[in-house]
Amino acid sequence: xxxxxxxxxxxxxxPLDKVLVKGWIRTRRDSKSFSFIELNDGSCLENLxxxxxxxxxxxxxxxxxxxxxxxxxxxxxMESPGKGQKWELDATDIHVLGLSPENYPLxxxxxxxxxxxxxAHLRPRTNxxxxxxxxxxxxxxxxHKYFREKDFYYVHTPIITASDCEGAGEMFNxxxxxxxxxxxxxxxxxxxxxxxxxxxxxxxxxxxxxxMLALALGNVYTFGPTFRAENSNTRRHAAEFWMxxxxxxxxxxxxxxxxxxxxxxxxxxxxxxxxxxxxxxxANFVDKNLLSRLEKTMTERFARITYxxxxxxxxxxxxxxxxxxSFGKALQxxxxxxxTEIYFGGPVIVYHYPKDNSPxxxxxxxxxxxxxNMDILLPTVGExxxxxxxxxxxDVLVSRMDELGLNQQDYWWYVDxxxxxTAPHSGFGLGFERMMMFLTGxxxxxxxxxxxxxxxxxxx
Amino acid sequence: xxxxxxxxxxxxxxPLDKVLVKGWIRTRRDSKSFSFIELNDGSCLENLxxxxxxxxxxxxxxxxxxxxxxxxxxxxxMESPGKGQKWELDATDIHVLGLSPENYPLxxxxxxxxxxxxxAHLRPRTNxxxxxxxxxxxxxxxxHKYFREKDFYYVHTPIITASDCEGAGEMFNxxxxxxxxxxxxxxxxxxxxxxxxxxxxxxxxxxxxxxMLALALGNVYTFGPTFRAENSNTRRHAAEFWMxxxxxxxxxxxxxxxxxxxxxxxxxxxxxxxxxxxxxxxANFVDKNLLSRLEKTMTERFARITYxxxxxxxxxxxxxxxxxxSFGKALQxxxxxxxTEIYFGGPVIVYHYPKDNSPxxxxxxxxxxxxxNMDILLPTVGExxxxxxxxxxxDVLVSRMDELGLNQQDYWWYVDxxxxxTAPHSGFGLGFERMMMFLTGxxxxxxxxxxxxxxxxxxx
Numbered sequence: 001x002x003x004x005x006x007x008x009x010x011x012x013x014x015p016l017d018k019v020l021v022k023g024w025i026r027t028r029r030d031s032k033s034f035s036f037i038e039l040n041d042g043s044c045l046e047n048l049x050x051x052x053x054x055x056x057x058x059x060x061x062x063x064x065x066x067x068x069x070x071x072x073x074x075x076x077x078m079e080s081p082g083k084g085q086k087w088e089l090d091a092t093d094i095h096v097l098g099l100s101p102e103n104y105p106l107x108x109x110x111x112x113x114x115x116x117x118x119x120a121h122l123r124p125r126t127n128x129x130x131x132x133x134x135x136x137x138x139x140x141x142x143x144h145k146y147f148r149e150k151d152f153y154y155v156h157t158p159i160i161t162a163s164d165c166e167g168a169g170e171m172f173n174x175x176x177x178x179x180x181x182x183x184x185x186x187x188x189x190x191x192x193x194x195x196x197x198x199x200x201x202x203x204x205x206x207x208x209x210x211x212m213l214a215l216a217l218g219n220v221y222t223f224g225p226t227f228r229a230e231n232s233n234t235r236r237h238a239a240e241f242w243m244x245x246x247x248x249x250x251x252x253x254x255x256x257x258x259x260x261x262x263x264x265x266x267x268x269x270x271x272x273x274x275x276x277x278x279x280x281x282x283a284n285f286v287d288k289n290l291l292s293r294l295e296k297t298m299t300e301r302f303a304r305i306t307y308x309x310x311x312x313x314x315x316x317x318x319x320x321x322x323x324x325x326s327f328g329k330a331l332q333x334x335x336x337x338x339x340t341e342i343y344f345g346g347p348v349i350v351y352h353y354p355k356d357n358s359p360x361x362x363x364x365x366x367x368x369x370x371x372x373n374m375d376i377l378l379p380t381v382g383e384x385x386x387x388x389x390x391x392x393x394x395d396v397l398v399s400r401m402d403e404l405g406l407n408q409q410d411y412w413w414y415v416d417x418x419x420x421x422t423a424p425h426s427g428f429g430l431g432f433e434r435m436m437m438f439l440t441g442x443x444x445x446x447x448x449x450x451x452x453x454x455x456x457x458x459x460x
Numbered sequence: 461x462x463x464x465x466x467x468x469x470x471x472x473x474x475p476l477d478k479v480l481v482k483g484w485i486r487t488r489r490d491s492k493s494f495s496f497i498e499l500n501d502g503s504c505l506e507n508l509x510x511x512x513x514x515x516x517x518x519x520x521x522x523x524x525x526x527x528x529x530x531x532x533x534x535x536x537x538m539e540s541p542g543k544g545q546k547w548e549l550d551a552t553d554i555h556v557l558g559l560s561p562e563n564y565p566l567x568x569x570x571x572x573x574x575x576x577x578x579x580a581h582l583r584p585r586t587n588x589x590x591x592x593x594x595x596x597x598x599x600x601x602x603x604h605k606y607f608r609e610k611d612f613y614y615v616h617t618p619i620i621t622a623s624d625c626e627g628a629g630e631m632f633n634x635x636x637x638x639x640x641x642x643x644x645x646x647x648x649x650x651x652x653x654x655x656x657x658x659x660x661x662x663x664x665x666x667x668x669x670x671x672m673l674a675l676a677l678g679n680v681y682t683f684g685p686t687f688r689a690e691n692s693n694t695r696r697h698a699a700e701f702w703m704x705x706x707x708x709x710x711x712x713x714x715x716x717x718x719x720x721x722x723x724x725x726x727x728x729x730x731x732x733x734x735x736x737x738x739x740x741x742x743a744n745f746v747d748k749n750l751l752s753r754l755e756k757t758m759t760e761r762f763a764r765i766t767y768x769x770x771x772x773x774x775x776x777x778x779x780x781x782x783x784x785x786s787f788g789k790a791l792q793x794x795x796x797x798x799x800t801e802i803y804f805g806g807p808v809i810v811y812h813y814p815k816d817n818s819p820x821x822x823x824x825x826x827x828x829x830x831x832x833n834m835d836i837l838l839p840t841v842g843e844x845x846x847x848x849x850x851x852x853x854x855d856v857l858v859s860r861m862d863e864l865g866l867n868q869q870d871y872w873w874y875v876d877x878x879x880x881x882t883a884p885h886s887g888f889g890l891g892f893e894r895m896m897m898f899l900t901g902x903x904x905x906x907x908x909x910x911x912x913x914x915x916x917x918x919x920x
Contacts, residue, residue, distance in 0.1 A: 008611075024676075042678035043611055068881040069881050070882065097710075097882070097883045098852070098882035100880045101879065101880070104881075105880075119873075121672040121874075121877060124672070124673055124676035124677060130677060133673065133676075134613055136614075141604055141614065144601055151465055151467065151468075153593060153594055154596075154597040154600050155910060156596070156685070158700065158911045158913060158918075158920070159619070160662075160687070160700050160913050160918065161918070162919070170636070172634050172655070173637070174632050174633070174634055174662065175633050175635070175639065176630070176689040177633070178633075179637070180644075180649050182639055187640070188640055189639040189640050195632070195916075196699075196916060196918040197917075202620075202634065209911055212920070213584055216484075216590060217584060217590060218465065219502075224684070224685065225616070225619045225685070227619075227620070229636040231655070249501075250482045413579075413580075413920050414581075416582070417581060420564045420565075421485075421528040421558045421559075422557070450615060450616065450617065450672075450673060451669055455655060455656070455657075458618075458620065458656040458658060459873075460669065460672070
């Protein structure tokens with residue numbers, strides 16, 4: 001007999017004579033000659049109410065079932081006379097698949113997020129985390145759908161790399177050596193004997209590789225894991241996270257911004273229309289301002305200002321900040337929050353940052369003191385996107401590399417792409433988990449990743 | 461002015477007055493008062509023919525353009541009087557974006573795959589590799605589409621892990637230590653001081669984590685990179701590759717097989733209908749039997765035999781093999797090829813392998829000597845899928861772990877899932893690159909990955 005999923009059953013237009021469902025008991029309560037079971041199968045937030053009558057052969061067993069137990073139910077789906085649900089299932093047969101002893105950690109009450117992180121293997125069985133991971137799935141799909149409709153090709157850039165995308169952050173080392181017995185020459189580890197024959201690291205960005213593919217396929221994007229070995233225990237940082245990196249041949253910085261803004265709007269709209277029930281949970285219980293913030297993001301044009309104007313706005317705000325700001329200094333989180341949450345009250349694109357401290361691949365502006373880059377800041381989560389037009393001029397690229405002390409030979413293939421049919425191109429990176437936080441109001445990155453990796457935390 | 465992509469233009473129903481295209485020159489040849497340019501922008505295999513008349517202002521520059529140069533062209537698209545194309549572009553303006561000096565490695569001739577691997581940053585600009593990476597993109601989309609339509613949720617399982625999925629293969633070590641100066645205690649590396657506070661590795665499979673999510677969300681799948689530190693230089697092995705791992709609550713082994721077979725058929729059919737031009741290139745130039753093999757895979761039911769019967773068939777075949785076979789021994793590549801390419805002449809599902817040498821998580825059959833697992837073998841590529849019904853019975857699982865000397869505490873969360881609401885469930889893993897090889901006839905895994913990682917090879 002074909003098993004039905006609860007998300008489909010609840011959308012049924014008419015009663016159904018005989019259905020089979022399988023899932024986990026959320027709650028059970030007794031009436032005179034019945035037991036009411038709320039069954040969840042993970043397909044949606046909603047439960048299916050099961051009516052288990054005392055005429056069932058194994059009713060004595062059913063009466064003792066507790067939260068978390070898994071069962072298989074055959075029954076007749078009919079209109080529910082009770083409140084809160086359209087349909088209920090009048091069970092003709094209930095088969096117990098797995099019990100749930102009384103030390104089951106997820107009893108019927110609200111658990112706090114700190115506790116739930118310690119049982120990350122079980123928390124997807126709660127309403128909140130079930131909703132989170134369903135949204136995460138749909139958001140991933142929305143990304144692929146968006147780019148495919150625009151003829152972008154999805155590319156897989158290497159996770160293990162020998163290049164460092166010019167110091168985007170601290171990197172993890174990878175080795176096939178037993179760390180206790182790595183071969184040494186003159187006290188230095190002999191990487192020529194290692195698996196790859198040289199030092200290998202976990203990627204911090206697929207950009208440089210994606211550029212090679214954009215200069216062949218036109219428009220491409222990556223969507224994959226990236227890594228930072230930064231020992232920062234904040235709510236917004238994880239050692240392992242997913243990033244989306246589109247790279248577009250023939251795009252300049254402003255076309256890049258247009259795409260990025262449209263992308264965020266489109267993802268937001270997709271999730272609101274495809275995950276409405278799951279989003280409601282967050283709007284009701286996690287962040288009361290969620291819907292209005294998402295609505296605004298979808299409909300209003302993002303503010304756009306140069307870094308230089310941003311510095312002026314902040315310095316003329318009459319507010320005191322912890323960090324001083326003047327041309328050349330980095331915008332701190334406090335400055336970004338002020339711009340997006342207070343001054344503009346919505347998303348902001350800040351562009352043309354100072355050349356100094358910018359990576360070699362960002363296109364130098366004609367003023368020779370700024371580069372053609374941009375960051376997109378969102379209320380509550382801060383920087384969600386960083387992007388730039390890439391330096392396509394061979395001579396400028398090479399002199400920037402020299403300036404920054406980079407060895408051209410390490411990047412011979414990258415330099416090659418500017419020698420042969422170079423073309424203007426641009427791209428950006430979107431932090432996938434930050435987008436999840438923005439869409440749900442969840443304030444800790446650890447709660448939008450099934451099994452987060454952070455300093456001293458590699459459990460599960 | 462809006463830039464058009466060549467894939468869209470070539471599908472046009474009518475001439476177009478003014479279009480803008482940008483791309484790279486594949487070839488250029490001169491006629492009396494014209495230059496014919498074949499322009500490719502990566503959006504499809506086909507080029508757009510550009511007619512550059514000597515009346516163009518910069519014709520002297522255009523006449524010197526060579527293969528690989530990038531240009532921007534405005535012109536009128538009209539019916540082509542020439543053979544081989546429906547449309548051509550009569551240029552009114554050509555702007556040169558990037559030259560391509562004569563040492564450009566991709567001249568107009570066929571290059572062999574070994575050479576092209578040394579310029580992996582440029583090979584996507586060839587017909588064959590452009591087609592490969594477009595198919596790779598569409599295959600990824602087909603995977604997401606397939607599962608979404610069946611209400612599966614996409615989950616991201618950890619890449620950095622402390623568990624080893626029970627020795628699925630040699631693993632890479634990850635550390636934030638400088639390998640020259642890792643802190644030691646009694647000559648042993650002190651991992652308590654490392655980033656995660658314990659030994660960390662690159663995942664070989666997301667299965668154990670995915671099981672936790674399946675037991676909450678019902679049906680889930682992973683699609684992400686996995687790693688093997690195996691020093692094997694074969695055509696079918698890479699150190700970094702992508703895997704698809706669906707995991708389904710309430711599925712038994714045979715439902716698992718049904719899904720896996722349907723999945724392969726559906727992916728094959730999707731690629732044949734959505735990438736027909738790119739596939740034709742492979743059918744014409746790479747593998748003459750490609751289309752008939754794919755057709756057969758889509759339409760015929762996969763053979764299904766037990767491991768025990770497979771051993772009998774092989775031993776009764778009258779053929780000599782390099783490796784002896786008897787119950788308990790592993791099927792070698794030569795045996796698999798015999799079964800799928802000769803004996804059955806098509807895909808084969810081999811199931812119920814011996815318990816010994818099987819991982820602890822495979823469900824023990826009632827005969828106590830075999831497990832509820834299966835492999836799917838495809839002609840030319842061999843094993844494409846491995847899967848099993850998972851052991852859901854707490855007592856059997858624990859005794860299997862003891863038998864294999866595994867420490868229960870290392871897997872406390874996994875064991876937990878059998879204590880609380882355990883349920884029958886199954887899953888499998890499909891090697892994404894193997895599927896690419898099957899669909900294109902490409903015989904070396906290095907040629908379906910943009911920048912492959914293999915022993916001593918981490919370039920680009």
